[in-house]
Every structure is written in C-alpha cells, then in structure tokens.
Amino acid sequence: MRETDFVSGFARGLKVIEAFGETTPKLSISDVAKATGLDRATARRCLLTLAELSYADYDGKFFALTPRILRLGHAYLSATPLPHIVQPFLDKLSEEVQQSASASVLDGTEVVYIARASQKRVMSINLMPGSRLPAYCASMGRVLLAALPEEEARALLRQTVLKAFTPRTKTDPARLMEELIRVRAQGFAVIDQELELGLCSIAVPLENDRGRVVAALNIGAPAASVPAEQMAERYLEPLRAVARALKPMLR
C-alpha cells in the first residue's frame, strides 16, 4: 500500500473514539490528546467532528459518546453471518444445560464475544456481543490460541500483559504454551476460576466446512454448582454437538 492510500485523519479519529473506555466516559480535549498521543489541536478537531455528526455530546468542557456510535459496531454484527447463524444454537444450548453459552473470535490478544445466550448471571462482569476478555485466561481464548501456529500463539502471549486476576490465574508463558498444546490435543479447554473466583468455563473450537477454526463456543457455570472436574463430562458433548451441527453451515 502506498503512503497516500492512508487517510491519517480517519485513523486519528478512530483512535479518539477508542480513547473513551470503561473508566473514562467523559473526556476533555486535553484528556483525549494525552490518551491518544495526538496534538491538542488535532484531538479537538476530531472531537468537534464527532460532535457535529452527533456521535458525541459536548457540554463546552467534556465530550461523551452518544448511542449513535453503536451504529459502527452494529454494522459488523448485522453484516457478518457468523453471529446470526450461531445465536439460535446458543439459545438452545443454553436452555438445554441451564447455563450461559457464548461464541467468540480472536482479535489480537483478546477474545471478542460475537453472540451470547445468558442464564441467570454468575459473573460480576456483564458480557455481551462486543465484550472483550484477555485470551490467555479465558476458555475460548485458550481454544483460539491453541488453533494458531505455535509461533503465532507464542508471539501473542509475548504481547500480552499476563496479569493474575485470581490466585489461580496461570501467568507463566512457558506453562501457558504447554497448556495450549494440551488444549489442541484434547480439543477443548477448561478454565477453573482463573478469570473470576467462583466461575468455571469450558470451550471447544468451531470449525467451518473446510476444517478451519473460525470461532470458539463455551459454557460458563458457577464453580459452586459445577466443579471444574465435572465441566467436561457434563458439557463437552453438548458443546461438540453444536459445533458438529454448525460445521457444514459455515463457509
């Protein structure tokens, strides 16, 4: 790609949108400049552009995103076949096993939820399509990393800040790589309270008709009612049945 085939004003604007996050719903011009590394004058122009288009509100001091910004993500969710195809299967699966079921894909070092059917909430975090979790300590993340060429998985782990969310979180890259190899061999991953105490989950890869892994499916359950050792015997077959049923439908 040539230098001139890149619209840096657009790229800068996207950076500005992403500056808004979890802990920062309202940002001043300087806040955004600092968060993005852009010049204050440039950040201001991007923010005023967002406001002009009603993607953001401006009270003269702080900018805040408006729900209109959801159109952007929705363009993906409604345009991409996978979420639509998977959703009814997750609904059925979730009802059958009386636990939450989800599907996700990999985006860099993170897992991105693309569909979800939730039963009564057991997690403190509220997951929905678009939500992200670090791949290294999520069951679907393990499955998706395990599906990559070993070198690629290793590279992603190197890029990740391996933080211990609970005392059980595995954070040693070497042990994680071993775990990925085991996951690939056995065809599923079980997470025992590595992301949140009290929460277990199990995931399997979802292949398309040509055998390429295109997503992961999981079931999450409270550790109190389903100990980690029982996850596989209870949920592996239902998950695999869904993956088998979906396989011929995925291009």
Add this chain to the structure above:
Amino acid sequence: MRETDFVSGFARGLKVIEAFGETTPKLSISDVAKATGLDRATARRCLLTLAELSYADYDGKFFALTPRILRLGHAYLSATPLPHIVQPFLDKLSEEVQQSASASVLDGTEVVYIARASQKRVMSINLMPGSRLPAYCASMGRVLLAALPEEEARALLRQTVLKAFTPRTKTDPARLMEELIRVRAQGFAVIDQELELGLCSIAVPLENDRGRVVAALNIGAPAASVPAEQMAERYLEPLRAVARALKPMLR
C-alpha cells in the same frame, strides 16, 4: 463551529463503516462509493485505511469488517454508566416475570437497545445492545417520542418512513401523534403485534433524579400467552417499580 474544525476525512471514514449493513457484509470499492456517495478514490483510501488498521479484511476484491470494529461501539457501552446501572435490574425483572426485558434510548427516529435480559426467544429478530428498531412502532419508541416536546416528535415522525411491518402497524402520522399524547398521559405504551405478529410489548419511561426521561424500559411477551389487554395489568407495576428504584441512581 468553524469550517476548519471539521475533519472531513474522518467523517467520510465513518460513513464508509456504516455502508456495511444487514444485507451487505462484503463490499467492493465501487459498492462503497455508490452507497456513501463518495468518490471511488476516496472510498478506496478509507477502505485501505480500515484494512491497514485491521478494522477490515481485504481479499483483493471485497472488504469485510472485522470484529475489531466492535471496539468502537464498546467504547460507548463500557464508558456510559446507564447500561451498567440498568443491566442487573433488567436481569432481576426478566427472571421475575419470565419474559425479556430491555432498556433503550432514542437516536434520531430509531430506538437503540443499550441493555437487555432475554428469556427464551420469541422474536424472529435477534436483539442486543446496539440493535435498532424504528421508534414509531416499538413500545419504547412510543414512550421516548412521547417524552419529547410535541413539535419535535412530529418532526421525527415526518422524517420516518412509516412502513407497515404487520397488518396492525399504525402508520398514520395523525393517529400516531394522538397515540403519543395518550402514552404521555398514561405513562406507558403497549404495542400489540405492530412490529411482528405474535409479539406484544409494554414500555415505561425511565427518569433521572431530576425528572428528565433518559431511557425507556420494556417487557416483551408472546401474544399467544399474554394478550395485549393483559400486558398492563401484569407488567406495568413491575416495570414502574424498576423505574422508581433506578430514578435516584441516575444523574
């Protein structure tokens, strides 16, 4: 705002993202140029920029958005307090009444879902945060339109294509305005299969601590099990209880 405080490259890029939709998951350069009204060269530069930043894939012919684009909408969902505050209340409400419960806000002529707790699916459309419905024929839309100054509501209806989704859909602007006045007076709206046959819903406004309507809450139920006449007697009180409980928590 001065002319030079607007980054048109950014605005054009956002238009390109929104060109991807329901029926158009993969678009060529010309497709996007046609859909957005941009010059082909410009559309191409925006698309290549998206691809360079991994917001889109490019196979040499077609562009498709990647899940990375969900970061943009997620910036809003995670940064805005309302969805987080409302979600656990919807969960409880949904379990209590054994029906789906949702919250939404108005964006132009459309209702945008910002949180949702779903029971077994009754709608053919799959709703999630970010999903949009036309305001004029959705229960939350009626409530949100009714909360606007009459002239503003009338203006939005004028901008809307009033399509009949079912034989029961109300599409006459004058009758809709009457309906909005009734909704405002009674403090709730009931929709009887106007959006989809077999689906009824009821919505109430959600006010903040200063009495401004900041969102709408609703419950949807299959018409077969809950006829429209029963929606209010069954669900109005539970909905209002949630709205009352939330009110002091909303700035």
Add this chain to the structure above:
DNA sequence: GACATTTGTTCATATATCGCACAAGATGGC
C-alpha cells in the same frame, strides 16, 4: 490574592488529501 499550571483556541505555513481524468484490467453477453 498573586503565581504557577493546565487547558482551550487561534494562526501561518508546510504537508497531506481530494476529486478528476485517464489508463489498465476484469466481466459478461452473444
């Protein structure tokens, strides 16, 4: 209340992008 910082805004100019026109390549009909 005066000083020091931070923040927002403006401006001139160097730089990058836009849209047009044209060339090259792909597609489809017959």
Add this chain to the structure above:
DNA sequence: GCCATCTTGTGCGATATATGAACAAATGTC
C-alpha cells in the same frame, strides 16, 4: 473471441488539514 461495460488503480493540480508555537482563559496552589 470480441466488443461493450463496469471496475479498479494512478498521477496531478487544487484544496483541505496538521502542526507547533503563541496567546488567552480557566484552574489550582500557597
């Protein structure tokens, strides 16, 4: 197989944007 049509890629002049410094205003500190 050939022409008509549509699509994509590129060079260039005109136009729009980014930059960083300078100033003004607001905010925080002692």
